[in-house]
Amino acid sequence: xxxxxxxxxxxxxxxxxxxxxxxxAQPGPALGPKDGPGLPPTDTARVAVGMMAPDFTLxxxxxxxxTLSDNRGRKNVVLVFYRGHW
Amino acid sequence: xxxENRYDTQIVALSIDDREHLDSMVARVAATDGxxxxxxxxxxxxxxxxxxxxxxxxxxxxxPHPTTYVIDKSGRVRWKFTEVNYKIRPTNAMVxxxxxxxx
Numbered sequence: 001x002x003x004x005x006x007x008x009x010x011x012x013x014x015x016x017x018x019x020x021x022x023x024x025a026q027p028g029p030a031l032g033p034k035d036g037p038g039l040p041p042t043d044t045a046r047v048a049v050g051m052m053a054p055d056f057t058l059x060x061x062x063x064x065x066x067t068l069s070d071n072r073g074r075k076n077v078v079l080v081f082y083r084g085h086w
Numbered sequence: 087x088x089x090e091n092r093y094d095t096q097i098v099a100l101s102i103d104d105r106e107h108l109d110s111m112v113a114r115v116a117a118t119d120g121x122x123x124x125x126x127x128x129x130x131x132x133x134x135x136x137x138x139x140x141x142x143x144x145x146x147x148x149x150p151h152p153t154t155y156v157i158d159k160s161g162r163v164r165w166k167f168t169e170v171n172y173k174i175r176p177t178n179a180m181v182x183x184x185x186x187x188x189x
Contacts, residue, residue, distance in 0.1 A: 032130075033138035041133070044151055046140035049166050053157045056135045058100065058128040061108040066098070066128055069161060076095040076188055077157040078181055081141050081150040084101030085111065 029057045029065050053079065093185040094159075097125035102148045104131050141168075156184040164188055 034055040039046070047053060057067040071077050103111070112123045130136055133148040141150040154176050156165035165184035167176040 032132070032134040036138045039138065039140070041137035041140065041142035042144050043140035044153070044168055047155070047163060047166075049163050051163050052161050053155060053163050054135075054138050055161075056138065058130055058135060059105070061105055061112070061127040061129070066126060068098075068157075071096055071157075071159070072161050073159055074094075076093060076159055076185055077155075078095055078097045078185070079155040079157055080097070080099045081136060081139065081153045082099060082101050083146075083149045083152055084103040085107050 029067065031058055031065065032056060053077075093182070093188075095185055098128060099125060100128045100130055100135065101150070102129075102131050102133050102136070104129050154181065156181065156188070158188045 036054060053068060055067065055069045057065045060066045068077065108127050108129065115121055115123055133142060136142050136150040141153055143149045143151050152169040154167045155163050158164050167180065169175055
């Protein structure tokens with residue numbers, strides 16, 4: 001009785017699922033914010049000093065997708081939202 | 087840029103411009119100012135990240151209220167400047183001072 005009685009393959013799958021590793025190949029990072037669907041778009045005080053910056057992945061001009069949280073533990077980020085072309 | 091290296095920092099600029107518009111802006115800056123843009127430029131054409139940050143300017147065409155964040159290595163916002171008047175913008179000195187306080 002208990003986990004020692006389970007076949008090794010089933011236990012390996014359980015460990016993978018527990019680790020959060022997807023069992024199906026992903027097509028690639030989806031672009032956009034990683035959370036917060038349905039939040040109103042104008043609420044300028046939402047992301048304030050002291051709070052975690054919402055994570056996202058977007059396409060960069062010169063290369064592939066860029067994810068904000070890739071900088072964690074490595075670099076500070078100056079994140080500039082600007083108007084763009086008129 | 088050299089000062090940013092001293093502060094261990096990546097500069098990321100985000101707008102609704104798509105790659106074509108970004109390329110032409112980079113070319114224009116190179117032609118008129120002779121300067122190379124070497125920071126990361128991201129496209130948010132559907133303003134979904136702009137919306138997530140609550141920065142959508144409702145009177146525009148998906149434009150954000152121009153805002154600069156300084157985010158530390160743990161992912162936490164440590165400084166923020168929202169422009170309400172396009173003539174008043176954060177200076178490099180202000181951003182560098184905010185970076186200097188991060189340890």
